[in-house]
Amino acid sequence: MPQPHIRPAYARFDPAHTFDGLFVPTKGKKRGRLFVEPRHFGKLEVGFQGFEQLGADDQSILLALTAQLGIDGLVIDAAPAGPMSRQLRFALDFRQDDGAPLLSKRTSLRSLLIDAGYKDPESGAALARAKESLNRLRAAQIREIDRETGWDRACNLISVSFNHKTGEIFVAANPRLTGAVFRGQHVKVSLFERNELESEVAKLLHCWLCSNIRLGRALGNGNGAHLDTLAPHVWGRSAWDGFSKQSRSQKRGQLRTALKEIAERTRGLQGGMGWAIDLTSAGLAMVSRPKELPFLEGQHAMRPSDSVRSRSMPPETQPLDWQDWTPTGSTHPRPNPLPSPA
Numbered sequence: 001m002p003q004p005h006i007r008p009a010y011a012r013f014d015p016a017h018t019f020d021g022l023f024v025p026t027k028g029k030k031r032g033r034l035f036v037e038p039r040h041f042g043k044l045e046v047g048f049q050g051f052e053q054l055g056a057d058d059q060s061i062l063l064a065l066t067a068q069l070g071i072d073g074l075v076i077d078a079a080p081a082g083p084m085s086r087q088l089r090f091a092l093d094f095r096q097d098d099g100a101p102l103l104s105k106r107t108s109l110r111s112l113l114i115d116a117g118y119k120d121p122e123s124g125a126a127l128a129r130a131k132e133s134l135n136r137l138r139a140a141q142i143r144e145i146d147r148e149t150g151w152d153r154a155c156n157l158i159s160v161s162f163n164h165k166t167g168e169i170f171v172a173a174n175p176r177l178t179g180a181v182f183r184g185q186h187v188k189v190s191l192f193e194r195n196e197l198e199s200e201v202a203k204l205l206h207c208w209l210c211s212n213i214r215l216g217r218a219l220g221n222g223n224g225a226h227l228d229t230l231a232p233h234v235w236g237r238s239a240w241d242g243f244s245k246q247s248r249s250q251k252r253g254q255l256r257t258a259l260k261e262i263a264e265r266t267r268g269l270q271g272g273m274g275w276a277i278d279l280t281s282a283g284l285a286m287v288s289r290p291k292e293l294p295f296l297e298g299q300h301a302m303r304p305s306d307s308v309r310s311r312s313m314p315p316e317t318q319p320l321d322w323q324d325w326t327p328t329g330s331t332h333p334r335p336n337p338l339p340s341p342a
Contacts, residue, residue, distance in 0.1 A: 011189045012070050014177050015211050018211040038143060043146065048140060059207060061112060062137055064116040065173065069103040088161065091161070091172075092156050095153060107168075113126050117304070134169070190210070193275075196266055196269065199257070204234045259277050263275050269294040
């Protein structure tokens with residue numbers, strides 16, 4: 001009997017998009033302005049700013065979008081031919097556009113909601129929340145400073161064009177996210193693991209752990225980390241430093257609950273071998289990541305939205321194999337302008 005063909009489902013995420021303070025718990029709170037001070041990242045300094053603080057709900061949508069782009073996204077090059085491609089590139093609001101390729105996609109609010117873990121993707125409330133998240137993401141900016149050359153570049157995290165009647169959307173990702181999906185430095189975040197989690201703290205912590213622990217490895221090279229070390233990665237350094245003693249104690253309790261949630265909720269995805277987490281009474285967390293990501297059987301790479309048949313793919317369409325991609329002549333792989341919306 002032939003073995004089924006299986007591939008992992010995950011988001012190839014840019015590590016800079018997991019910086020402390022970019023996404024924080026916001027449920028039941030008034031969102032302030034977003035500001036993540038530029039910090040050294042490789043040869044650059046990278047920071048973020050926006051009119052509204054981004055939350056775990058926005059991170060879920062961005063991860064879902066990144067996963068979809070990695071399976072069947074199209075490329076917008078420096079001089080796009082199609083009107084929608086031109087609109088999406090212009091809407092990223094570049095300051096110093098160097099012509100880097102951008103990943104783009106035509107998708108639907110429903111499929112994004114399923115991939116983001118929403119249990120009610122057809123409801124009006126969920127669709128409204130998705131639009132709000134997309135609006136916050138496209139109003140936030142990423143800034144890159146190159147001290148060697150003097151360049152100070154900025155653009156929006158994403159650009160979006162809605163069809164409010166059909167729920168169809170066209171979206172493009174910023175160059176850092178595009179590079180992570182193509183060939184650049186990236187971290188693997190499983191949507192199936194994340195979507196098993198309920199609390200904001202567990203989702204944010206899971207994403208940070210994915211960005212700092214390779215598959216089959218342990219946190220801190222096996223030395224673990226204390227709760228007070230993990231806390232700024234969930235709430236942001238400046239916010240954590242400003243919390244009262246009582247508030248810090250409450251949040252340590254939330255971290256304990258979140259760690260337990262990650263361990264228990266992911267166990268069923270790997271046949272009982274999910275994230276291994278031990279927490280001492282002194283607050284030292286020992287965390288080990290599974291050796292492999294969760295898999296689903298199928299002919300194509302599967303996302304949560306694929307597993308519930310939320311969208312169809314033409315039979316001749318094949319997912320891009322980013323491992324095999326090499327530039328030939330042009331530095332932009334498979335340019336393919338998006339069609340105009342109906």
